[in-house]
Amino acid sequence: xxxxxxxxxxVAPAPIRAPKVADPSPRPATTSPAVLSIGRALPGNYAxxxxxxxxxxxxxxxxxxxxxxxxxxxxxxxxxxxxxxLPLAEYPELGTFKRSNDAWIRVAEELGAEAITRALDxxxxxxxxxxxxVFVTVTGLATPSIDAKLVNxxxxxxxxxxxxxFGLGCVAGAAGLAxxxxxxxxxxxxxxxxLSVELCSxxxxxxxxxxxxxxxSGIFGDGAAAVVLAGGSRAVKGPPGPRIVATRSAFxxxxxxxxxxxxxxxxxxxxxxxxxxxxxxxxxxxxxxGFLAAHGLRRSDVRHWIAHTGGPKVLEAFQSALALPDGAxxxxxxxxxxxxxxxxxxxxxxxxxxxASGEPSPGDLGLLVAxxxxxxxxxxxxxx
Amino acid sequence: MSxxxxxxxxxxxxxxxxxxxxxxxxxDSEELASRLDSLALLSLVVAVEDRFRIxxxxxxxxxxxxxxxxxxxxxxxxxxxxxx
Numbered sequence: 169x170x171x172x173x174x175x176x177x178x179v180a181p182a183p184i185r186a187p188k189v190a191d192p193s194p195r196p197a198t199t200s201p202a203v204l205s206i207g208r209a210l211p212g213n214y215a216x217x218x219x220x221x222x223x224x225x226x227x228x229x230x231x232x233x234x235x236x237x238x239x240x241x242x243x244x245x246x247x248x249x250x251x252x253x254l255p256l257a258e259y260p261e262l263g264t265f266k267r268s269n270d271a272w273i274r275v276a277e278e279l280g281a282e283a284i285t286r287a288l289d290x291x292x293x294x295x296x297x298x299x300x301x302v303f304v305t306v307t308g309l310a311t312p313s314i315d316a317k318l319v320n321x322x323x324x325x326x327x328x329x330x331x332x333x334f335g336l337g338c339v340a341g342a343a344g345l346a347x348x349x350x351x352x353x354x355x356x357x358x359x360x361x362x363l364s365v366e367l368c369s370x371x372x373x374x375x376x377x378x379x380x381x382x383x384x385s386g387i388f389g390d391g392a393a394a395v396v397l398a399g400g401s402r403a404v405k406g407p408p409g410p411r412i413v414a415t416r417s418a419f420x421x422x423x424x425x426x427x428x429x430x431x432x433x434x435x436x437x438x439x440x441x442x443x444x445x446x447x448x449x450x451x452x453x454x455x456x457x458g459f460l461a462a463h464g465l466r467r468s469d470v471r472h473w474i475a476h477t478g479g480p481k482v483l484e485a486f487q488s489a490l491a492l493p494d495g496a497x498x499x500x501x502x503x504x505x506x507x508x509x510x511x512x513x514x515x516x517x518x519x520x521x522x523x524a525s526g527e528p529s530p531g532d533l534g535l536l537v538a539x540x541x542x543x544x545x546x547x548x549x550x551x552x
Numbered sequence: 553m554s555x556x557x558x559x560x561x562x563x564x565x566x567x568x569x570x571x572x573x574x575x576x577x578x579x580d581s582e583e584l585a586s587r588l589d590s591l592a593l594l595s596l597v598v599a600v601e602d603r604f605r606i607x608x609x610x611x612x613x614x615x616x617x618x619x620x621x622x623x624x625x626x627x628x629x630x631x632x633x634x635x636x
Binding site for chain 2: 232233234237238240241244245377378379380382383425426439440441442443445446479480481484
């Protein structure tokens with residue numbers, strides 16, 4: 169599969185921390201895992217929003233009473249286009265869970281391999297250097313899991329420790345980063361890779377006329393991201409990216425109804441409450457403040473905000489609840505517009521964009537935040 | 553509200569609860585926009601149009617500030633054979 173992809177290198181060397189030599193000495197060990205690189209991969213099939221809406225309209229006009237309203241809904245989510253696992257013409261042929269999931273397995277392996285390869289190349293590492301592999305997804309099922317297929321495909325070591333995680337949904341990019349960081353705290357000499365692959369388009373239920381499906385069909389896209397982390401005592405050449413200095417989970421009791429899947433014979437039917445923005449707005453401020461305060465910090469100490477691109481109302485909720493300055497979430501907005509909501513991969517795309525920009529300076533703090541089914545939030549505190 | 557308007561209002565509350573997966577409770581005269589953001593309101597319009605087989609105009613949307621307003625507009629517009 170051809171891919172229009174973006175590849176990220178590590179953060180551009182910072183003058184204070186990185187000696188300008190061709191092969192700098194290994195950095196002294198610290199206790200915090202470091203982000204070495206982020207690889208992003210998008211399927212080669214791209215369709216702009218008008219094309220996607222028109223394709224759905226042709227099908228839904230027979231059932232929705234006012235198909236014009238669907239176009240209005242798809243414009244309101246502020247997505248300009250999305251990459252798709254399959255050519256658009258192939259989607260009507262899916263129809264069953266087996267066909268959709270078979271396609272998911274095939275494309276997830278390809279896209280996952282591409283993301284990991286790009287990330288390892290950018291970090292100057294080989295597949296054999298990987299000690300821990302965490303794989304997150306919520307859009308398809310495979311046993312052996314995609315990470316197992318990638319051990320064979322990429323030539324990872326026989327003793328690589330794998331951990332596939334299904335079900336965290338949109339929060340899994342942040343949660344995966346946090347859990348892999350926790351793992352590397354226990355194994356500080358290891359290299360870990362987090363892989364997120366989400367092929368949301370393959371979960372679309374064409375016969376589901378619910379409002380949730382109408383919104384989801386306008387906002388979710390496909391993509392994969394891989395993050396390479398080095399444990400705190402792992403010697404790395406050159407300046408690493410940000411270090412993960414702390415993580416925090418926040419679970420919201422009795423909110424299982426907010427987001428998730430209803431499993432049908434035809435696959436995964438989306439559950440998406442209109443109250444996601446409200447719940448975000450009511451909780452994220454105090455959770456962020458509590459997390460930062462535990463580390464002697466305040467919101468004003470955070471220079472970089474890396475927010476999950478949940479949708480326009482979720483981003484507005486982040487912005488207002490945290491009283492962020494204008495432009496603080498520009499990267500998330502841009503990602504939403506360009507590729508849609510990639511579920512768990514989204515926040516890693518935004519992080520990749522930030523790291524690639526070279527904008528962060530040594531000592532800068534960043535806070536990566538995502539929310540997802542549970543309902544819950546995950547926060548990752550980064551220091552450059 | 554007339555009996556039909558009250559029935560329509562009850563159906564709209566069901567749509568909010570079951571189709572929008574929202575647990576917020578509306579008073580009849582409470583502003584819809586005080587509980588639902590613009591995307592949720594648009595979603596509600598989609599669901600109401602599908603349920604009652606009507607098209608709501610921009611004028612309808614401007615006039616439907618509360619649940620009671622919306623129920624009145626829908627009750628007047630929806631064919632009698634469409635039960636609430």
